[in-house]
Amino acid sequence: MSKVVQLNSNDDVVISLQVIRKGETIQIHTDEKDLINITIQEDIPKGHKLLVHPVKEGEDILKFGYSIGKAKRDISVGEWVHTHNLATGLKGILDYTYQPINQPKVPKQSEHMFQGYIRENGEAGIRNEIWIINTVGCINKTCELLAKMGNESFKDRGIDGIYHFPHPFGCSQLGDDLSNTQKLLASLVQHPNAAGVLVVGLGCENNQIEYFKEVIGEYPPNRVKFMKSQEVEDELESGLVLIEELVKYAEQFKRQPVPVSKLKVGLKCGGSDGFSGITANPLVGAVSDIIVADGGTTILTEVPEMFGAETILMNRAENDEVFKRIVHLVNDFKQYFIRHDQEIYENPSPGNKAGGISTLEEKSLGCTQKGGHSVVVDVSSYGERVVKPGLNLINAPGNDLVSVTALAAAGAHIVLFTTGRGTPFGGPVPTVKIATNSDLASRKKNWIDYNAGQLMEGKTMDELKVDLFHYILDLASGEKKTNNEKFGFKEISIFKDGVIL
Missing domain, CATH: 3.40.50 (Rossmann fold)
Known part of the structure; x- marks a missing residue:
């Protein structure tokens, strides 16, 4: 087995497939397909690069057929190439010109299928889960407890689990940060791997449920439920009632053939x-x-x-x-x-x-x-x-x-x-x-x-x-x-x- 791999015939470096010791000799192909011997000048760690063409200070070093940076000094054949002698050649914000290339298309061989869940809106899911999405980080633990209690109560009800995803945001945020939080959480609410979603708010956060609903957009009311923790007497008890409703809704979905499209x-x-x-x-x-x-x-x-x-x-x-x-x-x-x-x-x-x-x-x-x-x-x-x-x-x-x-x-x-x-x-x-x-x-x-x-x-x-x-x-x-x-x-x-x- 070769000790190195050469990715492109124009490359200045090859990659070590194992540790190569100083003084060892390796063989590589030239552009003319001739074999040449290279003596290693220093230990080369596994997965690292060694030089096969001499490079002067400031010149590009090629890998994958492209420049991966510029030599910090003159480097000779057989040397280890890494951060000590290679620097980035990238600079600032650039202007670009569109130069479209014709990429060969992979031929479609057959109509591949998988067994998934078709949701009301026509999208496919690959899991039949219940997700708990909290509008604000203050209630992470509440939602964690709800997920735990829900999994214990409804573990044999045809769902793939009840999950909560803690995060620290949704309050004390301004501008794009609040918008990003809302957009991302709203997109998770719409994810088809979740058969049902319980959105839990606190009640005083920036990301109020009323505003968050606008970001979510359209949704089947049986699929998405909402709870404001400050407005219910017992948020765990109320939350479990809503989760059970979502589990009942999720039970209607069965796996069926779905195209890879x-x-x-x-x-x-x-x-x-x-x-x-x-x-x-x-x-x-x-x-x-x-x-x-x-x-x-x-x-x-x-x-x-x-x-x-x-x-x-x-x-x-x-x-x-x-x-x-x-x-x-x-x-x-x-x-x-x-x-x-x-x-x-x-x-x-x-x-x-x-x-x-x-x-x-x-x-x-x-x-x-x-x-x-x-x-x-x-x-x-x-x-x-x-x-x-x-x-x-x-x-x-x-x-x-x-x-x-x-x-x-x-x-x-x-x-x-x-x-x-x-x-x-x-x-x-x-x-x-x-x-x-x-x-x-x-x-x-x-x-x-x-x-x-x-x-x-x-x-x-x-x-x-x-x-x-x-x-x-x-x-x-x-x-x-x-x-x-x-x-x-x-x-x-x-x-x-x-x-x-």
């Missing part, structure tokens, strides 16, 4: 490493293309992790209008950094660096692979639900909890979460943790749901993309559960950008 899947990475852009992210991208070819929807976010690779997405825009919206998405998020006097390109994280990622453009070039090769059909604001089938972009940061929550609010039934470092968390919807390497998959069996590291052990992309796609169909059909579901890791986090009174 009704499925929405969120795409996310967290705790990335040097293998993320080689295994898990391109695998998820290949599955995204299958879902889109079937008429389904995939959703990509983490806007700061598009910086440096944004033109790839921009040039895949369906039309000039979508292109302009992607430009605004990217530049508006850069303005957010500038407004807070923060360095736009202060990324990757310590865990990313330990895993072999050196610059933001390297991280972004790996991150955007989760979107496959599909055309970008639409761009949505934070907290909004996506409406157009195909590959969508939504506005949210890279933070794991915040972005997965935004993906769920956008309508994702499932989130595919690639990771090279591992994490136990999950969003309000099934969150599939996909390991970039087999070491992580074997060490963290209670975290990891799928092992993309098999791509470095003889499995082909064609094999694994079909396997992962069918795993997703089984998950959507209720035949499988993710680890975050099994162990109760279902959380939300809301984006904040303003003053708290």
Whole structure:
């Protein structure tokens, strides 16, 4: 087995598949397909980069066929390339020109189906849950108790559980912060994985139930119930009565065949490493293309992790209008950094660096692979639900909890979460943790749901993309559960950008 992988024949670096020691010799192919020997000048950690072409100070270093930054000094063949000798080449807010490219479409092979729940409004759900959404953080514990009592009282009533998602907001917020909280919570209220929703308010918060109803919009009155805690004698007793009504409503729904065209899947990475852009992210991208070819929807976010690779997405825009919206998405998020006097390109994280990622453009070039090769059909604001089938972009940061929550609010039934470092968390919807390497998959069996590291052990992309796609169909059909579901890791986090009174 080779000790390195070469991603593009033009690349200046290769990736180590194992620890390579100083003095060892490796072989790589040149552009002419000749084999050359390279002597390693220093120890190279697993997943990190080593130089195969000499580079002068200030020159670009290529990986994936694109620049991942500029050399801080002259670097010679066989050296370890990382943060000590590689710096970002990204700068400020940019002007962009639409240069559309013709992406090859993945052929639709058959009408794939899953067993889901069809709601009154025609949308499909993959779980038959009751969700408790609180308008304000003051009553987190009340709602937690209601969920616990409800699960004890109605555990054998044909539902998949009663869940509450604590958060600290809904009061003492102003302007966009309050609007973001309302939009996001309202989108969760509308999520079809929830057969019924109990909205619980306190009574004196900014996010008053009367105003919140306006943000929610239309809803079946049997599906969404409301309770103001300050206006009932016993909020636990009253809440349980309302939950029982919702359970009765939820019992009418039964699984039935549903086409993949009704499925929405969120795409996310967290705790990335040097293998993320080689295994898990391109695998998820290949599955995204299958879902889109079937008429389904995939959703990509983490806007700061598009910086440096944004033109790839921009040039895949369906039309000039979508292109302009992607430009605004990217530049508006850069303005957010500038407004807070923060360095736009202060990324990757310590865990990313330990895993072999050196610059933001390297991280972004790996991150955007989760979107496959599909055309970008639409761009949505934070907290909004996506409406157009195909590959969508939504506005949210890279933070794991915040972005997965935004993906769920956008309508994702499932989130595919690639990771090279591992994490136990999950969003309000099934969150599939996909390991970039087999070491992580074997060490963290209670975290990891799928092992993309098999791509470095003889499995082909064609094999694994079909396997992962069918795993997703089984998950959507209720035949499988993710680890975050099994162990109760279902959380939300809301984006904040303003003053708290």
